[in-house]
Amino acid sequence: MPELPEVETIVRDLAPLVEGTRIVRVQVWDPLLAAFPSGEDFNRRLTGGIIRTIRRRGKYLCFELGQGLLWLVHLRMTGRLVAQLTPMERHRRAQFTLDNGGALFYCDLRRFGDMWALWPGEERHAKGFIALGPEPLSEQFSVQWLRGKLANRKAPVKALLLDQRLVAGLGNIYTDEALFEAGVDPRREGGSLDQEECRKLVREIKAVLTEAIINKGTTFRDYRGGLGQAGGYQDQLLVYGRGGRPCPRCGELLQKDRVGGRGTVFCRRCQR
DNA sequence: CCGTAGACCTGTGTGC
DNA sequence: TGCACACAGGTCTACG
Numbered sequence: 387m388p389e390l391p392e393v394e395t396i397v398r399d400l401a402p403l404v405e406g407t408r409i410v411r412v413q414v415w416d417p418l419l420a421a422f423p424s425g426e427d428f429n430r431r432l433t434g435g436i437i438r439t440i441r442r443r444g445k446y447l448c449f450e451l452g453q454g455l456l457w458l459v460h461l462r463m464t465g466r467l468v469a470q471l472t473p474m475e476r477h478r479r480a481q482f483t484l485d486n487g488g489a490l491f492y493c494d495l496r497r498f499g500d501m502w503a504l505w506p507g508e509e510r511h512a513k514g515f516i517a518l519g520p521e522p523l524s525e526q527f528s529v530q531w532l533r534g535k536l537a538n539r540k541a542p543v544k545a546l547l548l549d550q551r552l553v554a555g556l557g558n559i560y561t562d563e564a565l566f567e568a569g570v571d572p573r574r575e576g577g578s579l580d581q582e583e584c585r586k587l588v589r590e591i592k593a594v595l596t597e598a599i600i601n602k603g604t605t606f607r608d609y610r611g612g613l614g615q616a617g618g619y620q621d622q623l624l625v626y627g628r629g630g631r632p633c634p635r636c637g638e639l640l641q642k643d644r645v646g647g648r649g650t651v652f653c654r655r656c657q658r
Numbered sequence: 659c660c661g662t663a664g665a666c667c668t669g670t671g672t673g674c
Numbered sequence: 675t676g677c678a679c680a681c682a683g684g685t686c687t688a689c690g
Binding site: 387388389392445460461462463464496498500513514548550557558559560604606607608609626648649 | 681682683684685686
């Protein structure tokens with residue numbers, strides 16, 4: 387569910403509520419949730435920890451606790467991390483009680499979400515995390531970087547953009563939106579994009595993500611921010627979720643296909 | 659190394 | 675109303 391703008395929104399929502407607080411109680415009811423360490427060891431590591439800062443890296447939430455302990459949370463498809471006073475959600479999987487009277491509640495319908503509690507040097511246990519590519523809103527994510535990564539690749543450009551090692555934080559919604567804005571057909575072989583097309587893609591990826599953050603993310607179904615609120619960017623989507631409806635630019639009916647194993651919406655006339 | 663299909667899980671929407 | 679099936683914001687692994 388959550389892509390970069392949604393995770394960024396959650397971090398900004400939660401920061402003022404949790405930074406500087408101590409975790410006084412950890413309850414985990416879903417054994418699938420703690421990826422490392424598993425079971426009671428996970429609870430023990432976090433209990434008593436003081437949350438110094440919370441930040442985002444790709445689609446990961448990163449809580450930096452005292453002594454260098456790093457608490458990572460990945461929400462995958464339907465995970466939520468919310469601070470509410472009375473959140474008896476149907477799919478509550480964990481609760482982190484804070485010493486300021488508040489708490490963090492983790493809810494997840496599909497149970498794909500993962501958490502890690504890592505001491506310095508243990509980052510290798512979070513394989514996806516250490517392999518993340520550059521942040522798309524940083525200078526490291528440049529035309530040269532994208533071109534280098536797409537060179538000689540035969541996979542569809544959309545599949546490559548979803549690879550978190552190429553760039554960290556894009557998901558199905560914003561990839562479709564950025565490819566539309568850039569006028570690039572998602573089925574194109576990565577290696578077939580020229581300099582100008584890469585330039586447009588980099589520009590539109592940054593623009594779409596920035597605008598989505600301003601609008602506090604996209605609530606297509608399940609997503610909620612850290613305060614339980616829906617996002618606002620769903621009203622600005624141009625193609626995602628709009629297959630069979632007219633292209634907002636040319637009027638041609640938008641096509642829905644499967645590309646790189648994911649549902650993909652694009653305009654056959656505007657995207658080449 | 660590369661590219662793709664299937665797996666993981668639970669629910670919702672659609673068509674018959 | 676019931677049932678079967680496709681699909682869902684994301685990775686992982688196995689396989690050719």
